[in-house]
Amino acid sequence: MIIKKRKLVELEIIDLAYGGMGLAKPDGFPVFVDKVFPGDKCVVKITRKKKNYAKGVLVNLIEPSSLRNHSPCKYSNYCGGCKWQSILYKTQLEYKKKHVIECLDHIADLQDIIVKDIIPCENIHGFRNKMEFSCTNRRWLLSEELENSDIKKDFGLGLHVPGAFDKIIDIEKCYIQPELGNKILCDAKEYIKQSGLLAYCFKTHKGFWRFLVLKNSLAFNTWMVNIVTKNENNELLIPMAEMLIKKYKNIISVVNNVSAGKSGVAIGEYEILLSGNSFIKEKLGKYIFEISANSFFQTNTRQAEKLYSLVSHYAALTGIENVIDLYSGTGTISIWLSQKAKKVIGIELIESAVQDAKRNADINNIKNCCFYSGDIKHVLPGLKKKCDVMIIDPPRAGMHKDVLSQIMSFSPQKIVYVSCNPATLARDIKVLKSKYKILEIQPIDMFPHTFHIESVANLEIF
Numbered sequence: 001m002i003i004k005k006r007k008l009v010e011l012e013i014i015d016l017a018y019g020g021m022g023l024a025k026p027d028g029f030p031v032f033v034d035k036v037f038p039g040d041k042c043v044v045k046i047t048r049k050k051k052n053y054a055k056g057v058l059v060n061l062i063e064p065s066s067l068r069n070h071s072p073c074k075y076s077n078y079c080g081g082c083k084w085q086s087i088l089y090k091t092q093l094e095y096k097k098k099h100v101i102e103c104l105d106h107i108a109d110l111q112d113i114i115v116k117d118i119i120p121c122e123n124i125h126g127f128r129n130k131m132e133f134s135c136t137n138r139r140w141l142l143s144e145e146l147e148n149s150d151i152k153k154d155f156g157l158g159l160h161v162p163g164a165f166d167k168i169i170d171i172e173k174c175y176i177q178p179e180l181g182n183k184i185l186c187d188a189k190e191y192i193k194q195s196g197l198l199a200y201c202f203k204t205h206k207g208f209w210r211f212l213v214l215k216n217s218l219a220f221n222t223w224m225v226n227i228v229t230k231n232e233n234n235e236l237l238i239p240m241a242e243m244l245i246k247k248y249k250n251i252i253s254v255v256n257n258v259s260a261g262k263s264g265v266a267i268g269e270y271e272i273l274l275s276g277n278s279f280i281k282e283k284l285g286k287y288i289f290e291i292s293a294n295s296f297f298q299t300n301t302r303q304a305e306k307l308y309s310l311v312s313h314y315a316a317l318t319g320i321e322n323v324i325d326l327y328s329g330t331g332t333i334s335i336w337l338s339q340k341a342k343k344v345i346g347i348e349l350i351e352s353a354v355q356d357a358k359r360n361a362d363i364n365n366i367k368n369c370c371f372y373s374g375d376i377k378h379v380l381p382g383l384k385k386k387c388d389v390m391i392i393d394p395p396r397a398g399m400h401k402d403v404l405s406q407i408m409s410f411s412p413q414k415i416v417y418v419s420c421n422p423a424t425l426a427r428d429i430k431v432l433k434s435k436y437k438i439l440e441i442q443p444i445d446m447f448p449h450t451f452h453i454e455s456v457a458n459l460e461i462f
């Protein structure tokens with residue numbers, strides 16, 4: 001078969017690659033295709049042709065795969081949030097486990113590692129405790145919306161098309177957030193539409209409304225609404241906050257993050273409290289955490305508890321160990337482990353997260369945790385402390401190579417490595433394996449309907 005850019009080809013998808021794309025191999029040549037699944041027979045337009053592989057987009061589905069499942073979500077073919085919503089959850093888990101095993105094999109050259117079955121997420125809908133909806137002045141239309149002249153195209157509030165920061169689908173209902181979030185979204189959207197002010201435009205950097213971020217607490221059944229705008233406008237936003245708080249007694253916090261900068265992140269340069277508190281509280285295990293608009297918190301509360309229990313199980317603390325928690329965020333793992341450790345030291349780059357961690361330790365009356373702020377590669381060498389167990393929970397990019405060699409010279413007895421990216425986990429384990437035995441890896445699904453998978457590796461010094 002001839003694979004050429006802009007050509008239409010008929011393909012059968014045989015696999016799902018890490019990253020979520022379908023894979024076909026006509027005459028052994030890999031072609032990656034978005035929005036398709038193993039077993040699909042389809043017509044694909046080739047969009048990129050390289051020496052070793054090609055990429056294409058789906059033009060026509062000739063015969064759908066038996067793995068396809070009816071998705072309740074009408075946006076599932078368009079939205080970047082849940083690309084795997086169209087396949088059965090059981091199948092999602094099988095492919096995620098396969099990806100972890102393949103990364104260890106191809107990247108770390110480890111073939112006989114125990115990778116346990118994924119701990120599934122019991123509620124595959126309504127599990128997310130944080131949703132970030134973007135405003136747009138150029139709404140991206142679904143194919144069934146294209147002919148509808150009643151739809152106003154100059155405003156939308158919703159989620160992104162995969163890989164396109166400026167293409168936003170207007171969303172009425174998102175299945176991965178609790179139902180109340182959808183009601184709040186619709187009321188907030190109506191207020192925004194009636195306001196007479198425009199949505200922010202990424203090209204001209206004009207317009208007022210930027211993001212609507214909803215956070216919820218499972219334990220307390222409370223909500224935070226964070227309205228991100230380009231400028232201050234209390235005359236408009238305080239009545240909006242009052243309307244929401246009056247209608248929904250579960251909303252206990254409405255804040256306004258003001259962000260005049262050009263970056264596409266929903267974090268303001270400063271924050272105005274519009275109504276209620278500036279934070280909501282959540283409970284993990286027996287610990288309480290205060291979550292403010294910009295503080296990091298695991299987005300799947302129930303799974304976070306399972307994740308931290310697993311970390312604790314692997315750390316196997318007896319009360320006499322000194323623990324270092326690298327990439328400690330708002331201190332959740334440090335606090336979770338504190339009761340079984342002699343001392344826990346957390347290191348985290350973001351100063352505000354460190355402040356949150358200290359406050360969270362105080363709230364829970366924990367005295368044996370301390371937190372340092374700064375880049376780990378600068379802070380860790382200066383720590384002249386004994387370390388028996390090291391917890392590592394880096395961002396998707398994994399660890400800096402200097403940090404890896406610092407850890408090797410620290411030589412803790414045990415390492416528990418928590419990773420949201422099997423590829424960088426495997427890359428880092430490839431270095432650690434010269435000194436550490438990999439006892440087992442337990443993946444846990446924090447992100448149903450996506451290709452993402454969290455894994456926890458249990459390592460012990462030789």
Ligand SMILES: C[S@@+](CC[C@H](N)C(=O)[O-])C[C@H]1O[C@@H](n2cnc3c(N)ncnc32)[C@H](O)[C@@H]1O
Binds near residue numbers: 332348350376393
């Ligand atoms: C995946 S989060 C882990 C958070 C925390 N362990 C938890 O469970 O909530 C990764 C954290 O690493 C922090 N981080 C990223 N690069 C860093 C660096 N070079 N030095 C220190 N912390 C860093 C981020 O700010 C983020 O809080």
